[in-house]
Amino acid sequence: MAEQVYWEDVTEGMELPSLVKEPTTRQLVQYAGASGDFYEIHYDKDFAIGNQLDGPILHGALKSAFLGQLVTDWIGPQGALKRLQCQYRGMDAPGNAITAKGAVTRKYEEDGQRLVDCSIWLENAEGQNTTPGNATVILPSRSG
Amino acid sequence: MSTPATFLTEEMRQQAIGVESQPVTMEVEKGHIQRFAEAIGDTNPVYNDEAAARKSSYGSLVAPPTFLRSVRGVNLELPFELSFSRRLDGGSDWEYFQPVRPGDRITAVARVAELSERSGRLGTMVFMTTITTYTNQFDEVVATQTNTLIAY
Numbered sequence: 001m002a003e004q005v006y007w008e009d010v011t012e013g014m015e016l017p018s019l020v021k022e023p024t025t026r027q028l029v030q031y032a033g034a035s036g037d038f039y040e041i042h043y044d045k046d047f048a049i050g051n052q053l054d055g056p057i058l059h060g061a062l063k064s065a066f067l068g069q070l071v072t073d074w075i076g077p078q079g080a081l082k083r084l085q086c087q088y089r090g091m092d093a094p095g096n097a098i099t100a101k102g103a104v105t106r107k108y109e110e111d112g113q114r115l116v117d118c119s120i121w122l123e124n125a126e127g128q129n130t131t132p133g134n135a136t137v138i139l140p141s142r143s144g
Numbered sequence: 145m146s147t148p149a150t151f152l153t154e155e156m157r158q159q160a161i162g163v164e165s166q167p168v169t170m171e172v173e174k175g176h177i178q179r180f181a182e183a184i185g186d187t188n189p190v191y192n193d194e195a196a197a198r199k200s201s202y203g204s205l206v207a208p209p210t211f212l213r214s215v216r217g218v219n220l221e222l223p224f225e226l227s228f229s230r231r232l233d234g235g236s237d238w239e240y241f242q243p244v245r246p247g248d249r250i251t252a253v254a255r256v257a258e259l260s261e262r263s264g265r266l267g268t269m270v271f272m273t274t275i276t277t278y279t280n281q282f283d284e285v286v287a288t289q290t291n292t293l294i295a296y
Binding site: 021027030031033034035036037039051052059060061062064065066068069071072073077078079080081082083084085086087088133140 | 176179180182183184185186188190196199200201208209210213214216230231232233234235236237238239240266292
């Protein structure tokens with residue numbers, strides 16, 4: 001686990017350590033079981049094709065979970081997630097690696113909390129941003 | 145099934161906005177949190193290691209940020225049939241107020257916030273924005289999720 005990041009160490013434009021995910025159909029089934037979302041477009045190829053898709057696609061909520069991990073890995077055990085938002089613009093298919101990325105867009109204080117806004121997104125193997133989003137986090141301070 | 149060229153009227157939109165679901169309550173189980181963390185491939189010890197979690201800012205095991213997606217059965221009954229058989233998730237926006245811990249009893253209520261129609265690659269699509277509020281057993285709102293459902 002990386003060292004705890006403190007609010008003082010953050011600068012606008014700073015990049016978050018990226019997170020590579022290699023989802024498989026097996027993982028989508030596992031996610032279906034854990035989340036209770038058994039919609040067949042996520043694991044049944046014939047069903048997906050019958051729904052005008054090229055094949056099974058990732059659950060949008062699994063993609064937001066990847067972005068959630070990107071952010072919670074970065075903020076460490078003393079940070080807290082305040083907001084996590086993303087749009088599923090492009091579809092992602094199992095068997096293709098995707099990379100969760102992020103960059104700090106704003107650093108500020110509000111109501112006594114030390115906050116950081118980040119732009120976050122998922123990038124596919126072709127370098128396309130399939131899932132743009134934003135996050136707001138609370139970070140600990142070196143001054144306590 | 146063929147897709148209607150246009151579906152949504154302003155009257156239907158007005159009827160739907162504000163519709164609320166029945167509340168659904170789920171008890172948060174430690175094993176469920178662990179299975180969920182495994183399914184998303186997140187090995188953060190705050191989800192499965194009590195000793196490590198105790199040293200975190202939460203002071204105990206917590207659930208991953210999107211765990212509340214596993215509260216199922218929150219049904220919105222619109223006053224009309226949304227006559228499209230296919231569904232896509234358009235996006236979600238979570239706000240967090242309190243951590244979710246094993247043993248919590250979380251009650252979810254969803255409400256229709258907006259309904260609109262657009263034409264795109266998949267034909268006529270209806271976008272339904274819902275806001276789900278998750279409340280714990282202490283009557284504290286732990287999170288809200290604004291979600292966009294695309295029916296086509």
